[in-house]
Amino acid sequence: MPNAFTQKRLEIMKVIASQAAIALENARLYAELKAENAERHRASEERFRQFADALPEVIWITDLAPERVVYCSPSFERIWGRSVADLYDEPRLWTDSIHPDDRERVNELFSRWVSGDADRYEDIEFRIMRPDGEIRWIREIGVASRTRQGVPYRVGGIAADVTERRATEALLRRNEAHLSEAQRIAKMCSFDWMLADDRVYWSNETRRILSYDAAIPPPLDALLDRVHPDEQSAVGELFEHALLYGREIDAEHRLLMPDGTMKYIHLVGRPTIDAAGRVVALRGTIRDITEQKLADQAEQRAQAELAHLNRLATMGELTASIAHEVNQPLAAIVATAAACTRWLGAAPPNLEGTHEALIRIARDGKRAAEVIKRLRAMFQKSDLTCEAFDVGELVRDVHGLVRGDLRSRRITLKVNVPGGLSNAWGSRVQIQQVVLNLVMNALESIEGGETADRTLTISAAPSRPGVMEISVVDSGGGLAEGSADRVFEAFYTTKKSGMGMGLSISRSIVEAHGGAIWAVDNDGSPGATFRFTLPISS
Known part of the structure; x- marks a missing residue:
């Protein structure tokens, strides 16, 4: 039969059926894969949205x-x-x-x-x-x-x-600008030395103070290279102790600049120490104090000049007394020399008397020389050059200057200065001027007083460890009411003569030595006591 399923047709149909089954299976698998991919895509989008x-x-x-x-x-x-x-x-x-x-x-x-x-x-x-x-x-x-x-x-x-970040950055920029301007005005800079990588961070003002090119960050050696040769060893030791032992640095020293000028700086350093006790950083500041130092030096020169003028004025007040002190030994020398001439002209010459007379001439000449020596010391200009000196010797020199004045005013001087006080620290000439000023004021106070006791007492003794106290006690009329502090003000005076500068200059001298000066009325007796302190040499 023409439409019968032949063997050949059956085989063809099996192949077609097999291919159809494969196609259907592929279609099913594709549909499943598409759905799986769609689900995976949807899940991925969901995760993205959750994250976003x-x-x-x-x-x-x-x-x-x-x-x-x-x-x-x-x-x-x-x-x-x-x-x-x-x-x-x-x-x-x-x-x-x-x-x-x-x-x-x-x-x-x-x-x-x-x-x-x-x-x-x-x-x-x-x-x-x-x-x-x-x-x-x-x-x-x-x-x-x-x-x-x-x-x-x-x-x-x-x-x-990033609004907050921008605001924070703007605030930081303003703060940095303010800090930079404050450092410029204060002539101060800062540094941060990180030891781990041996890097140093400097603020902008550092380059001006150390005179380095603004485009080149100076190394740490920039500071040490600028230190004055006389002080490099001491400054290097400060840094060494800071790095090895964590000690803070606080020192003033000089910088020698490339153009030959000198700068003075105040250096402060603070080590940063980690949990293991190691120094990991050194942060600090450098302040240019050149103007301050020069101003201080100018002030010291002005004070020294004023003190010198005050000494000249005081010497002027003592002219008659000093002239008498010089004239007395000179007159004795002349008289003794005349006696020597007669004894040598005798027959036979009186050699024994001449010998004794020559001894007296040498002694009187020495007395005159001592007075002149004291005068020269008081007339000389003196800077604040400190050294250890003997308080007893200083008081004796003052006594020698006012001996004639004491005699003419019929005033008794008592000195309570134990031996061995040779460790006061200061400018001997300037401290002698302070004592002399106080003594001259005391003499005038006693002269104008109404008490029969005409006594002036100078005392000195350590008041506490490291401090020497010197006092001048008079038996005069005492302090005017409310004037205990004002007496040390410039141009303040209760006297008919004088400019009122002596005690003001005395206070400046004492305070320049790190001491203090004050006045009180005597307790239970007429007069006043002026006291001042000085450091004791270590």
Whole structure:
């Protein structure tokens, strides 16, 4: 039969059926794979959305042709203050929100990047304006998907709100500017030496103080190289002790600059020590105190000149007394020399008498020489050159200067200075001037007093460890009411003559020595007591 299933047809139909079964199975597998891929894609999109929704930054994806926002994370609403739905409806809302002053720059850079003229679109910072008028700073990074021909069809990116960071940076810049200006005004700089990598960070003012090129960060040796040669060893030892033992640095020293000028600086360093007790950093400041030092030196010179004038004035007041002190031994020398002439002219010569007379001449000559020596010391200009001196010897010299005045005024001087006080520290001439000023004031106070006791007492003794106290006690009329502090003011005086500078100069001298001076009325007796302190030489 023509339509009968022949063996050949059956074999063909088996092949067709087998292929159909394979096709159906492939169709089923493809459908399952498609569904699996769709599920995997949906799960991937869900994970992306969960991740993107949780980020504080805004993640956005936009198709370019036609322009359509594919995705924008919810943080957009918090940062931009606008709804994501509005952005989906109007994609230009994104660029329209950019601050007018930044919009052209951002749009130009975005267009150049998309067209391929710019290699990157990242670290772009611009401002946006929220509907409530608030301005925020945005930092944006973009990526592009391109065809094989390099044509972009989709772009995406991350936008972060950096408003707080920008505000913090602006605050830091202001603080740095204020610190830099404060350091410039104070003529101070700072340094930070990190020992791990042996790097030193300097503030801007350091280069001016150390006279280094502003473009070249100076090394740590920059400071030591500038230190005056006479002080390099001591300063190097300070740094060595700071690094080895963690000791702080606080010292003043000189810098010798390349142009030959001298600077004075105050150096302070604070080591940073880790948990293991090792010094890991040294931070500190350098302050240029040149003007202060020069001003101090000028003030010291002015005070020394004023003190010298005061000594001259005091010597003028003592002229008659001093003349008598010099004239007395000179007159004795003349008289004794005349006697020597007669004894030598006798027959036979009186050699024994002549010998004794020559001894008296030498003694009187020495007396006159001592008076002149004291005068020369008082007339000389003296800087504040400190040394150890004997208080007893100083008081004896003052006594020698006022001996004639004491005699003419019929005033008794008592000295309570034990032997061995040879360790007072200061300028001997200047301290002698202080004592002399106090003694002269005491003599005038006693002269103008109404008491029968005409006694002046000078005492000296250590008052506490490291401190010597010297006092001048008179039996005069005492201090005027309320004048205990005012007597040391310049031009203050209760006398008919004088300018009122003696006690003021005395206070300046004592305070320059690190001491103090004060006055009190005597307790239970007429007169006043003036006391001052000096350091004791170690």
